Amino acid sequence: MKRTRIALVSLFSAVALALVAVPAAAQPSTTAELINELNGKLLYLGIPITLLVEVILIYTVIKFRNNDDPQPTKENRRLEITWTVATAIILVFVGVASYGVLANPNVTYAEEPGLQEPGQDGSTLVHAEAYQWGWEFTYPGENVTVDGSEAAPVVIPADQDVYFEVTSRDVIHAFHVPEMGLKTDAFPEQNNTIKTVAHYQENDDNVYQGYCAEFCGVAHSQMYFQVEVVPQDEYEQWLQEQSSEGESGGSGNESGNASNSSVVTAPAELTAVEY
Known part of the structure; x- marks a missing residue:
């Protein structure tokens, strides 16, 4: 019995030390x-x-392993x-x-009457539109559109309110960035808004993988995108660069759609099927 007690105490102590020792x-x-x-x-x-x-x-x-004559448990109101x-x-x-x-x-996030609209009062609004089988991210009022690929990630500022307004162009999709704790459905003709405040971490690439979390067809597994968190000054500089390229025709909706169009690799007879 003494050994059993020692073993139990050791077990509880090990678990307690493990919980305390794990850094946040x-x-x-x-x-x-x-x-x-x-x-x-x-x-x-x-x-x-x-x-x-x-x-x-x-x-x-x-x-009670050797008890061959078990008795009914007596009522114990105090225990109950x-x-x-x-x-x-x-x-x-x-x-x-x-x-x-x-x-x-x-x-x-839930919109409430009288509160500041997303994208105002210093916050950032990103419109995320899913389609078979890709993404189009636009920054309203900034003339900036990206497809979320490694070459054109979704860039957001650190330590600032960021809103993702998610919708779908065709079928049901889902916007999901696991590491950032972000997830919401993307429905056609409906906007679902989620809010967060990203943190910039030194000695880290600050790039997080996102994807569609709702099966949406044969190329569903190719619907990846990346979210990059940068300091406020770098974000403003990035917006200026992207806006300049968009005005000169170097990027924007055409380049974003062209990049995503290469994702669709399904046979013609399969793409005609509705999901």
Whole structure:
């Protein structure tokens, strides 16, 4: 029995040290920070509960493994009240913690009357339009359009409100940047807006992979794009360069669509099928 206690104490100590020793990694956006922080809280809550249940289960199996005459469990109101109250406390904690994240506009953005429109008051608005099988990202009022490829990524400023207005040109798609915690559906004739604040991290390329997360046809797997986070001054310089090239005909909608048009590699008889 003494060895069992020592083993259990050692196990709990190892888990506690592991949780404390793991450093908090820098997050690429406030959205990812909120989501990962919530996941961490639920993990810290779930691990002790899981260990407690497993310890009780193992103890019960070992202690009563040779019991050939089991007796019905006697009623214990104190025990029932205890686990009912404990469960209620846990559920309240999970509900409050989850609501605090889900109600945050950086996770679940909802337009409210009287508030500043996206793209105003110093914020950045990017219109993301999905189609079979590519992306077109435009910056309203800036004469800038990119396709999100490695050569023309979606550039956004750091430490500033950024809104992605997502829609679809044909079928249902989905805008998803896992590392930044961004995801929303892209529906035809409908705009879904998501908000975040990106963080610029030194000694990092600050480039994040995005893709379509809704199966949309034979070339669905080719619908990748990249989001690059840069400091504010670099972002303004990039906008000026892209606007100048767009006015001179070097880039813009034509180059973006031309780049994406090469993505469609499906046979002609398959592209006629509606998904």
